[in-house]
Amino acid sequence: MAAGEFAIASVESLGAAAAERSLLAQCRGGDAAAFARLVSLHETMVFNLALRMLGNPDEARDVSQDVFLQVYRTLGRFEERSALRTWIYRIVVNLCRNRRRLWMRRKRDRSVGLEQLSARDESQLAQARRGDSPYDAVRRREQAERVQKALLAISFDHRAVLVLREVEGLTCEEIAHSLGIAEGTVKSRLARAREALRARLCTPEAAR
Amino acid sequence: MSCRDVRALFSEYLDGELAPAHARFLSRHVESCPDCRLHLDQLRDTLELVAGLPRESSPEPIAVRVRERLELESRRPALRELLRPARPLLRPRFAPVAVAAFCLMALPILMVPIRPTVPAPAESLLSGSESRPLALAPGVLAPRLTASAELDDALAGAPADRTWFVETVVTRDGRVSAVRVLGGDSAYAAPLAYALRQERFEPGRFQGRPVAVSLYRLISRTEVRAPQT
Numbered sequence A: 001m002a003a004g005e006f007a008i009a010s011v012e013s014l015g016a017a018a019a020e021r022s023l024l025a026q027c028r029g030g031d032a033a034a035f036a037r038l039v040s041l042h043e044t045m046v047f048n049l050a051l052r053m054l055g056n057p058d059e060a061r062d063v064s065q066d067v068f069l070q071v072y073r074t075l076g077r078f079e080e081r082s083a084l085r086t087w088i089y090r091i092v093v094n095l096c097r098n099r100r101r102l103w104m105r106r107k108r109d110r111s112v113g114l115e116q117l118s119a120r121d122e123s124q125l126a127q128a129r130r131g132d133s134p135y136d137a138v139r140r141r142e143q144a145e146r147v148q149k150a151l152l153a154i155s156f157d158h159r160a161v162l163v164l165r166e167v168e169g170l171t172c173e174e175i176a177h178s179l180g181i182a183e184g185t186v187k188s189r190l191a192r193a194r195e196a197l198r199a200r201l202c203t204p205e206a207a208r
Numbered sequence B: 001m002s003c004r005d006v007r008a009l010f011s012e013y014l015d016g017e018l019a020p021a022h023a024r025f026l027s028r029h030v031e032s033c034p035d036c037r038l039h040l041d042q043l044r045d046t047l048e049l050v051a052g053l054p055r056e057s058s059p060e061p062i063a064v065r066v067r068e069r070l071e072l073e074s075r076r077p078a079l080r081e082l083l084r085p086a087r088p089l090l091r092p093r094f095a096p097v098a099v100a101a102f103c104l105m106a107l108p109i110l111m112v113p114i115r116p117t118v119p120a121p122a123e124s125l126l127s128g129s130e131s132r133p134l135a136l137a138p139g140v141l142a143p144r145l146t147a148s149a150e151l152d153d154a155l156a157g158a159p160a161d162r163t164w165f166v167e168t169v170v171t172r173d174g175r176v177s178a179v180r181v182l183g184g185d186s187a188y189a190a191p192l193a194y195a196l197r198q199e200r201f202e203p204g205r206f207q208g209r210p211v212a213v214s215l216y217r218l219i220s221r222t223e224v225r226a227p228q229t
């Protein structure tokens, strides 16, 4: 399809920022296919951020869906001075915080969440790492579980900066945008968060 | 500089954000101080572990769920109308309406399952699985509540005039797998969803087999007096 090829080529030549603007314009115009593209572009990062913040894949999936519905409904209010990505991160963190607050009252989340995570991890790791020996796969899974458990044990705010920085690779400036806090606050929070996690993972008393 | 001061700078040191003179000082200290060296190594390992967390994928494709949700909303122009006052919902066009009031920690919540006028599910479209729940169409036997929810403190504190329009999916084993608060004060969406997830049902049925059913419900706090004792 010559026409289709031309359209794709012209979008790609716009550059990432301009392509995002044009995608946003299409979404605002009610183009369902454009919004579907926006969702698929960001779905993995939204799900993984929610997963690391909550530790439970089913909750993360529900939050991810809510995130995109909120994106859809508030697209008109998004200011294009910041990247779409940072804005979406902010929605993810806020929705996770709401959900987490509720959980904290119930104090029953952790064991359930981790069991579910490990059950799913198992099959996925087995698929993803066929080249590995069974020992490696198990070791990796256990390690991921240990890290996730430690992440859930530190405070929500510490976890948020840590995941945005180390997993999502945001700069401190981007994190500041995402969380609506000063860059200096991000840096000091990050230092404390890293230390808190180190203490959890590396000192035997804290691990239990 | 004490070891404690040195360690306070490790985070910036690892990010390469220290001034060159400070960074040199830190490197020298770490070389000569085994405790700080261990601490720094542990910090590096920790960050590597976090960065190495596997990228997971959602148990279900999120794009599909979002699209289905938006389609559902666009196919229901009456939705917005439904969300306004609580009363008009009880008009005959939504009949039959079953009304059930449950006593939740002495604070009853009125839950009105809503039966929109939906055609009977065509066999080809029919699945009734959790990812494709059925609407309450003719021939679909509605799930029946067997265990109500415990009212969350936050919800118990909601003003009495609040109402919410909610979609819940009741699974084939009678659990509530998804709760979407479609309308109402979003500040209470999380506790409401939590409460509803605790409900248990006799599952809905279609042609004799248990099916996942999507229930649209209007939930309102009703003004009640505590029982006189």
Ligand SMILES: [Zn+2]
Pocket (backbone or CB within 6 Å): B002, B003, B006, B029, B033, B035, B036, B037
């Ligand atoms: Zn030292």
